[in-house]
Amino acid sequence: MVGTQIDDRRWYGRFDKKEILAKTGGICACCGKQLTIDTMTIEHVIPISRGGLDGFSNTIPLCYDCNQLKKNTLYLPAWFYSAITGTPLLNQLNTMFTEWFKTVKDDFDIEMFPLVTPRANLEIAYMPKDMTRFRKKQKSKKGTPQTNILQWHYTGKDYMDEVQTVTGIDLREMRKRVGSIISDNNPPVAIYTCRKLTTNKILCMAAVAMDIQKKSAVISLEWSELPRMWQGSIHFSILELYYDIMRMCEYDIRSLMFAMPETEDNWRCLYMIMNESLPRMGNRIPRHMEAWVTTLRHSYTDAKYIALNMAIHTPEESRHMLEMENAYNMVEEAKKDLSKRIKEQNKQKGDT
Numbered sequence: 001m002v003g004t005q006i007d008d009r010r011w012y013g014r015f016d017k018k019e020i021l022a023k024t025g026g027i028c029a030c031c032g033k034q035l036t037i038d039t040m041t042i043e044h045v046i047p048i049s050r051g052g053l054d055g056f057s058n059t060i061p062l063c064y065d066c067n068q069l070k071k072n073t074l075y076l077p078a079w080f081y082s083a084i085t086g087t088p089l090l091n092q093l094n095t096m097f098t099e100w101f102k103t104v105k106d107d108f109d110i111e112m113f114p115l116v117t118p119r120a121n122l123e124i125a126y127m128p129k130d131m132t133r134f135r136k137k138q139k140s141k142k143g144t145p146q147t148n149i150l151q152w153h154y155t156g157k158d159y160m161d162e163v164q165t166v167t168g169i170d171l172r173e174m175r176k177r178v179g180s181i182i183s184d185n186n187p188p189v190a191i192y193t194c195r196k197l198t199t200n201k202i203l204c205m206a207a208v209a210m211d212i213q214k215k216s217a218v219i220s221l222e223w224s225e226l227p228r229m230w231q232g233s234i235h236f237s238i239l240e241l242y243y244d245i246m247r248m249c250e251y252d253i254r255s256l257m258f259a260m261p262e263t264e265d266n267w268r269c270l271y272m273i274m275n276e277s278l279p280r281m282g283n284r285i286p287r288h289m290e291a292w293v294t295t296l297r298h299s300y301t302d303a304k305y306i307a308l309n310m311a312i313h314t315p316e317e318s319r320h321m322l323e324m325e326n327a328y329n330m331v332e333e334a335k336k337d338l339s340k341r342i343k344e345q346n347k348q349k350g351d352t
């Protein structure tokens with residue numbers, strides 16, 4: 001059902017177009033360009049071919065270029081319609097999307113589904129050395145449309161050869177290897193590439209695998225030629241996307257591994273993600289989460305990876321963990337207290 005094209009679009013008159021354009025106050029929901037009834041195109045938030053309705057609530061204005069870029073792909077509204085960030089309209093679209101997603105949840109396959117695609121733009125991705133000055137600049141820019149520079153793409157069959165040539169990685173082997181990190185049952189593995197929009201150059205590749213039965217998932221950054229200043233935030237963007245999918249699908253995933261080849265830059269990235277980016281994610285990450293960094297050597301290639309491991313606990317489990325932690329702390333306190341007393345006693349003995 002997911003891949004079939006049903007062409008039953010209705011014809012939109014000028015009056016309909018005017019009403020749709022008014023939704024965004026006359027701009028393209030994606031790039032923010034000013035539009036007129038003649039230059040706008042009508043976008044179906046959930047493509048009709050994927051079961052979206054051809055009604056007013058499922059439409060939004062896009063410029064021609066952005067509509068071409070989106071085609072039939074499914075995007076999370078929050079990731080794609082960056083020009084309407086923070087508006088009630090975007091919230092509405094997200095709710096609609098979430099409701100719809102529940103209806104296809106069982107068909108969802110991370111490999112076969114021409115998935116929601118994360119979109120990262122320069123404003124999010126650019127991490128200069130001086131964050132304070134950067135934030136100030138960001139504030140003063142408020143309200144102006146963001147320019148998208150980088151974008152994650154789902155890598156379907158059409159792009160496999162290209163990705164293989166650019167990265168020099170055997171994608172079939174890679175899929176097997178990444179899948180085997182979490183499961184023996186050959187779980188589906190989706191490949192994403194991050195490209196620079198102006199040149200279409202591939203800058204980064206990630207593989208994502210999920211095993212619903214085992215409640216585990218892995219994101220593996222297999223290849224990257226990203227400029228240093230973008231690395232941390234681009235890597236983080238795919239982790240964020242993952243959380244959005246999990247949240248939207250209400251998948252019960254308990255363990256997530258975020259792995260990348262062991263390099264000095266990647267160590268830096270992981271620590272940045274763990275100490276700066278994750279804490280800032282607020283309500284988007286599960287509440288009962290435990291995160292730690294490990295290294296692993298993969299049995300197939302002997303390549304060394306570093307991994308950020310995240311275990312998500314149920315409220316009961318985390319209550320239990322908290323109790324354990326409290327008990328542990330009490331024991332530690334008692335130990336300290338005891339050694340202090342012993343020291344004092346010895347000192348007294350020495351004095352007398």
Ligand SMILES: [Zn+2]
Pocket residue numbers: 028029030031032033062063064065066067
């Ligand atoms: Zn546009």
